[in-house]
Amino acid sequence: MIETPAVSTAPTEVITTAVPAALEASAVSAWFGDRKVLDQVSLAMPSGKVTALIGPSGCGKSTFLRILNRMHELVPGASLAGEVRIDGVDIYDATLRVTDARRQIGMVFQKPNPFPAMSIADNVLAGLTLTGIRATKTAKRDLVEECLIKAGLWKEVKDRLAQPGGGLSGGQQQRLCIARSLAVRPRVLLMDEPCSALDPTSTRRIEETIGELARDVTIVIVTHNMQQAQRVSDQCAFFLASQGTPGVIVEHGDTAAMFSAPQDPRTSDYVHGRF
Numbered sequence: 001m002i003e004t005p006a007v008s009t010a011p012t013e014v015i016t017t018a019v020p021a022a023l024e025a026s027a028v029s030a031w032f033g034d035r036k037v038l039d040q041v042s043l044a045m046p047s048g049k050v051t052a053l054i055g056p057s058g059c060g061k062s063t064f065l066r067i068l069n070r071m072h073e074l075v076p077g078a079s080l081a082g083e084v085r086i087d088g089v090d091i092y093d094a095t096l097r098v099t100d101a102r103r104q105i106g107m108v109f110q111k112p113n114p115f116p117a118m119s120i121a122d123n124v125l126a127g128l129t130l131t132g133i134r135a136t137k138t139a140k141r142d143l144v145e146e147c148l149i150k151a152g153l154w155k156e157v158k159d160r161l162a163q164p165g166g167g168l169s170g171g172q173q174q175r176l177c178i179a180r181s182l183a184v185r186p187r188v189l190l191m192d193e194p195c196s197a198l199d200p201t202s203t204r205r206i207e208e209t210i211g212e213l214a215r216d217v218t219i220v221i222v223t224h225n226m227q228q229a230q231r232v233s234d235q236c237a238f239f240l241a242s243q244g245t246p247g248v249i250v251e252h253g254d255t256a257a258m259f260s261a262p263q264d265p266r267t268s269d270y271v272h273g274r275f
């Protein structure tokens with residue numbers, strides 16, 4: 001556990017072990033300017049489960065993920081309707097600070113994006129600084145180790161924590177980004193095609209990490225890899241935007257069932273590579 005130093009007069013910021021949260025999107029629609037890109041998307045992402053978002057490029061998966069993290073509003077001209085709740089609390093509630101909402105939700109992107117010149121240890125801790133969390137030196141050291149272990153990177157980097165993050169391989173950099181996202185103890189982890197820039201071995205290792213992380217955190221992962229969706233997820237949502245219409249969820253449900261007996265012919269075509 002991390003505690004504020006006794007001498008500090010700053011607001012107390014204590015990180016306790018987080019438990020995974022249930023995330024629920026209700027009737028979410030999104031626009032970029034006049035263009036509607038998501039239409040009435042509703043999806044429950046249960047606590048401690050892995051939800052895979054699948055579907056062709058351009059159907060709004062990344063947009064949906066950004067809405068779950070209050071990042072859509074950062075795009076100029078972007079707007080949205082609907083609700084997102086984390087354990088029943090509306091993350092768009094005007095009384096909730098954006099940083100408090102975002103702190104509960106980690107994000108990992110397609111392209112590994114560690115701070116290249118910053119040390120491996122400081123990369124892990126970067127989120128603490130950004131969200132104003134204070135911690136003792138010892139607590140920080142423990143946190144770096146804990147997060148790197150969880151991300152499956154500790155053994156490879158424990159003797160070079162002071163070296164720059166940019167010196168790691170692509171797969172290691174992505175695991176460093178996972179470690180960084182875990183340092184604020186998120187309750188939900190959003191991953192946007194986290195393996196699509198990686199080789200098969202790195203991909204496998206990240207999939208193993210996802211399986212282990214799912215005990216502590218609710219995971220939502222966008223993937224174009226149907227084998228990966230089947231390997232890592234408990235439930236799947238198939239997004240589609242046909243002929244300029246906004247993205248919708250065509251079908252969602254238990255992953256095994258969705259792949260073995262899809263209900264909609266479009267899902268069947270997509271999961272069997274006929275798109």
Ligand code: ADP
Nearest residue numbers: 032037055056057058059060061062063064075
């Ligand atoms: P996916 O992740 O499924 O490929 P995206 O969410 O990235 O889809 O995009 C959904 C639609 O929104 C696409 O038509 C895309 O061109 C559009 N879009 C995405 N980001 C922006 C943006 N910043 N400005 C304008 N349009 C965007």
Ligand code: MG
Nearest residue numbers: 061062063192
């Ligand atoms: Mg995308």
